[in-house]
Amino acid sequence: MSAFDYVESGEVDGRRCGRLHLGSSLTVAEAAELRLALMAALEDCAVLTLDAAEVGEVDVAGLQGLCAVHRTGVARGRQVLVTGLDVGPWPEILRLAGLRRHEACPLSNDRKNCLWL
Amino acid sequence: MSADNQNETNQYLTFKLDREIFALGIAKVREVLDYTAITRVPKTPDFMRGVINVRGGVVPVVDLRVKFGMAPTPQTVNTCIIIVEINLEGETTVLGALADQVEEVLDLDPAQIEPAPRIGTRLRTEFIKGMGKRDEQFIIILDIDRVFSGEELASVAGGEDLAQAVRS
Amino acid sequence: MRERPNDAFREEAYELLAELETSLLELEDNPRDKDVIGRVFRAMHTIKGSGAMFGFDEISAFTHEIETVFDLVRNDEILVTKEMVDLCLLARDQIKAMLDAAGGHLEVDRSRTAHLVGAFRAFLPQAAPAEASPAAIPAPAAAEGAATRTWRIRFRPAHDIFANGTNPLALLRELCELGEARVVAQTDLIPPIDDLHPEVCYLYWDVILTTTADANAIRDVFIFVEDDCEMTLASIDDGGCLDDGDSRKLLGEILVERGDLSAADLERVLTERKRLGEVLVEDGLVKPGQVAAALAEQQALEKQRQNRPAADAASSLRVPAERLDKLVDLVGELVTVQSRLSQTAAGREDAVLTAVAEEVERLVEELRDLTLNIRMLPIGTTFSKFKRLVRDLSRELGKDIELETAGAETELDKTVIERLNDPLVHIIRNSIDHGIEMPEVRQVAGKPRQGTIHLSAIHSGDSVVIEIRDDGKGLDRDAIRRKAIEKGLLGEQDEPSDHDLFLLIFAAGFSTAQTVTSVSGRGVGMDVVRRAIDALRGTIDIHSEKGRGTTIRVRIPLTLAIIESLLVAIGKDRFVLPLSLVEECIELTEGDVAAAHGRNLVRVRDQLVPYLPLRRWFAMEGARPPIEQVVITSLGGQRVGFVVDHVIGEHQTVIKSLGRMYRDVQGISGATILGDGSVALILDVPQLLQGAEAEEKVATHG
Numbered sequence A: 001m002s003a004f005d006y007v008e009s010g011e012v013d014g015r016r017c018g019r020l021h022l023g024s025s026l027t028v029a030e031a032a033e034l035r036l037a038l039m040a041a042l043e044d045c046a047v048l049t050l051d052a053a054e055v056g057e058v059d060v061a062g063l064q065g066l067c068a069v070h071r072t073g074v075a076r077g078r079q080v081l082v083t084g085l086d087v088g089p090w091p092e093i094l095r096l097a098g099l100r101r102h103e104a105c106p107l108s109n110d111r112k113n114c115l116w117l
Numbered sequence B: 001m002s003a004d005n006q007n008e009t010n011q012y013l014t015f016k017l018d019r020e021i022f023a024l025g026i027a028k029v030r031e032v033l034d035y036t037a038i039t040r041v042p043k044t045p046d047f048m049r050g051v052i053n054v055r056g057g058v059v060p061v062v063d064l065r066v067k068f069g070m071a072p073t074p075q076t077v078n079t080c081i082i083i084v085e086i087n088l089e090g091e092t093t094v095l096g097a098l099a100d101q102v103e104e105v106l107d108l109d110p111a112q113i114e115p116a117p118r119i120g121t122r123l124r125t126e127f128i129k130g131m132g133k134r135d136e137q138f139i140i141i142l143d144i145d146r147v148f149s150g151e152e153l154a155s156v157a158g159g160e161d162l163a164q165a166v167r168s
Numbered sequence C: 001m002r003e004r005p006n007d008a009f010r011e012e013a014y015e016l017l018a019e020l021e022t023s024l025l026e027l028e029d030n031p032r033d034k035d036v037i038g039r040v041f042r043a044m045h046t047i048k049g050s051g052a053m054f055g056f057d058e059i060s061a062f063t064h065e066i067e068t069v070f071d072l073v074r075n076d077e078i079l080v081t082k083e084m085v086d087l088c089l090l091a092r093d094q095i096k097a098m099l100d101a102a103g104g105h106l107e108v109d110r111s112r113t114a115h116l117v118g119a120f121r122a123f124l125p126q127a128a129p130a131e132a133s134p135a136a137i138p139a140p141a142a143a144e145g146a147a148t149r150t151w152r153i154r155f156r157p158a159h160d161i162f163a164n165g166t167n168p169l170a171l172l173r174e175l176c177e178l179g180e181a182r183v184v185a186q187t188d189l190i191p192p193i194d195d196l197h198p199e200v201c202y203l204y205w206d207v208i209l210t211t212t213a214d215a216n217a218i219r220d221v222f223i224f225v226e227d228d229c230e231m232t233l234a235s236i237d238d239g240g241c242l243d244d245g246d247s248r249k250l251l252g253e254i255l256v257e258r259g260d261l262s263a264a265d266l267e268r269v270l271t272e273r274k275r276l277g278e279v280l281v282e283d284g285l286v287k288p289g290q291v292a293a294a295l296a297e298q299q300a301l302e303k304q305r306q307n308r309p310a311a312d313a314a315s316s317l318r319v320p321a322e323r324l325d326k327l328v329d330l331v332g333e334l335v336t337v338q339s340r341l342s343q344t345a346a347g348r349e350d351a352v353l354t355a356v357a358e359e360v361e362r363l364v365e366e367l368r369d370l371t372l373n374i375r376m377l378p379i380g381t382t383f384s385k386f387k388r389l390v391r392d393l394s395r396e397l398g399k400d401i402e403l404e405t406a407g408a409e410t411e412l413d414k415t416v417i418e419r420l421n422d423p424l425v426h427i428i429r430n431s432i433d434h435g436i437e438m439p440e441v442r443q444v445a446g447k448p449r450q451g452t453i454h455l456s457a458i459h460s461g462d463s464v465v466i467e468i469r470d471d472g473k474g475l476d477r478d479a480i481r482r483k484a485i486e487k488g489l490l491g492e493q494d495e496p497s498d499h500d501l502f503l504l505i506f507a508a509g510f511s512t513a514q515t516v517t518s519v520s521g522r523g524v525g526m527d528v529v530r531r532a533i534d535a536l537r538g539t540i541d542i543h544s545e546k547g548r549g550t551t552i553r554v555r556i557p558l559t560l561a562i563i564e565s566l567l568v569a570i571g572k573d574r575f576v577l578p579l580s581l582v583e584e585c586i587e588l589t590e591g592d593v594a595a596a597h598g599r600n601l602v603r604v605r606d607q608l609v610p611y612l613p614l615r616r617w618f619a620m621e622g623a624r625p626p627i628e629q630v631v632i633t634s635l636g637g638q639r640v641g642f643v644v645d646h647v648i649g650e651h652q653t654v655i656k657s658l659g660r661m662y663r664d665v666q667g668i669s670g671a672t673i674l675g676d677g678s679v680a681l682i683l684d685v686p687q688l689l690q691g692a693e694a695e696e697k698v699a700t701h702g
Helices: A031-044 A060-075 A090-097 B150-157 B162-167 C005-029 C034-053 C057-074 C082-104 C110-121 C168-177 C215-221 C223-228 C239-243 C251-258 C263-270 C276-282 C288-314 C321-347 C351-374 C380-396 C414-435 C439-444 C477-486 C498-506 C525-535 C590-595 C685-701
Strands: A005-012 A015-021 A047-051 A079-083 B011-017 B020-025 B029-034 B048-054 B057-062 B080-088 B091-099 B101-107 B128-134 B137-142 C149-157 C179-186 C204-211 C229-238 C376-378 C401-406 C411-413 C451-460 C463-470 C539-545 C549-557 C562-570 C573-578 C582-589 C601-604 C607-613 C627-635 C638-644 C646-654 C668-673 C679-683
Touching (some): A090 C168, C034 C223, C057 C110, C149 C215, C251 C288, C321 C351, C321 C646, C562 C638, C573 C646, C582 C601, C627 C646, C646 C668
Parallel strands (some): A047 A079, C607 C638
Antiparallel strands (some): B029 B080, B080 B091, C149 C204, C179 C204, C601 C607, C668 C679
């Protein structure tokens, strides 16, 4: 079984929803696999929720992957959300990496549409 | 400190020990205090009278008369303590010297000062910087650093063995 | 009164050398530890860099050689060997010698320098002739030390930075640890997911760092990725200017300064009325991330301005030691004046004066505690020196000894720490030389080959207890006894307890060493220890078990400046004793004296305690009163009484030196000024105790 587990999670307002479980590690070692899983998931649904609650280890490659899928989604009129960023290493990682909504994303000047907390 | 060599002034503080008049270069003198009770430090030579409080510091007081072989300085209304800064092996130390009476600050032209006589004084000549004169009276100018030179002080504490001190 | 930059460099370099020594010793135990290797490298790098900056070219050039070797080490090209650590330690000593020389115009042994340089070059692969002069030394942006400044750092990793295992987040974390940091990621290079190369680094960062660290320290963070990233560093505020409220920077200026926006574009946009950041982004002139970073910078500056007073209070400050000494002196005087005030107030029935006096007393007490606290330093700095000592000496002797330390954080007065150094060195040397056996001997005795010396410090009331424990062969009771008798320290018939007997090793001229070595055994060591500890008003205790080891416990008062004491009178003279040594006071009547049949012993409950009549001991004039007081003291488990006319009470004693003239007076360790302005003498209890012992011995032997 893949570390990245995708499930359909029904429809909201006629939009197909999907949920991708991110495994315990989002590092450069998994980056290629992550990219494929993200691409597949984004193909499949209009509202993609990334569940990051189980992530224990993450590096810049992982962060970039999530950023990339988010901006691709936005460009295609799809919604990409991420949950579980308030647990585990996330708060510290996001602080260190300087990824904060309203600061970093070129797509989110309106401050509503950033992947990150 | 080399300062007192360079800034050597011609001014001297004169004072009396018994009936003789002595003088100290003014640069050595920090202040003159009235006599105050002196705390005796036990088991020290007689010329070391003890310590006093000078503005929060503890300063030893010496009895120059005893040091120079005279009778101890009696306490009178005129007795003073001259606070001097002396140079001991390169370190500046403050101490008080008892004087029977402090007289005046005197200008002495270096030309008027004669070298210490070899005879005719009770003092060891190395303690004397020179002899001045005022109204036909000789003034002994002290070399105060020499008076308290390291060798002299070392004998002060003189390694008295504790156990022996107790036995005696 | 500003320190010259040279002094600042030397001071900093000495600190770095101390750290370096610790790191090297650590490296010896863990030669593969990347962290430690990094620390060694950075220390060398900083010494080299600042050395060159301040004109210490010799130091810089020399350090460069070691740095070169460590550069290879951290790149895994060569491995750390014991030999390398040895050389590094010698090199460290040599750098120190060079620093010493720079301070005192001494000469450095240049042949030694050359020898070491040669040895370091031998580590280089194919022994490439190393560059003759130091490699380019990063031009530091600023020379000043500890001021808080705000820096703008742009960190742009190379695309392939992941390939060599570098994690940029780790670098950011290191940067964040230097101070207060705001990190803003720039994500504009991240492509759509389909075009994403998973192993390429697209992110780059702007960091606004408010820190006391200097440019070099910041650069050092990136030292391992120098070739794998672009890093620009600029000071955007040097602390001092911040008071100038009008110097607040506008967002636009910041962007222009960073090169993210041209001045002309800024000019044009400023004529519009919208919020600048929005306009700039809308017009595509700058990217949102850049605005965000600039905003962060603006916020950091404003925050720093607001926080300045608080931040200054929280940060540390370098103060010349003499100024602290002066402060302690002044507080001492204040304590004296205050006690005079309290005394005066007590003598008058004036409620207002009494209230004021009490208030002053409270404040002075607080001020005193605070002031004495400022001088407190952790004892750990001395501990690390001992590590080196143990290492070098045990090798010289062919022994295998480990020094374990505990309680390095225990704080003691600065002067006390300095003066503790020598006695502790003596004790530890003694353990190495005489205590711990050769490895083979230990093995035969069923002990581990490696011996252990355990050094610990712990607070206990108003003192610190320092314990030096070894697991060596213990003290040889019979040898000590023989020696003591031979030296006349003990009578033939005396059968002292182990404890009393062991204490004799601290007596003057005592040494049981069979051979005289360079280490100890000249028969002075332990005697010196005793005197040094006495001078600190401390006590020594010793326990030893044959075959199991020896424990020496040194108890030292926290501070030398002000102590609680007991004020007593003999005639009209007054004396004080450290209260920490006083157990109780009892009366001594003429009847008691008669009952003791000429022996100076007094019964305290069930124990006979020897006493010393101070009036007689000090050969003071005057007759003793019919009822005297005995102050019973306890020192190192020994109780001795001191007979005085009467006990006045407790007194807060500001210790004053008696000065040069009275430095060798027996039984008196200093003086203090009483409330009425007169001087009281401080009794030297340990020294008097020896006197009392001698007296008692004389009495018993007839």
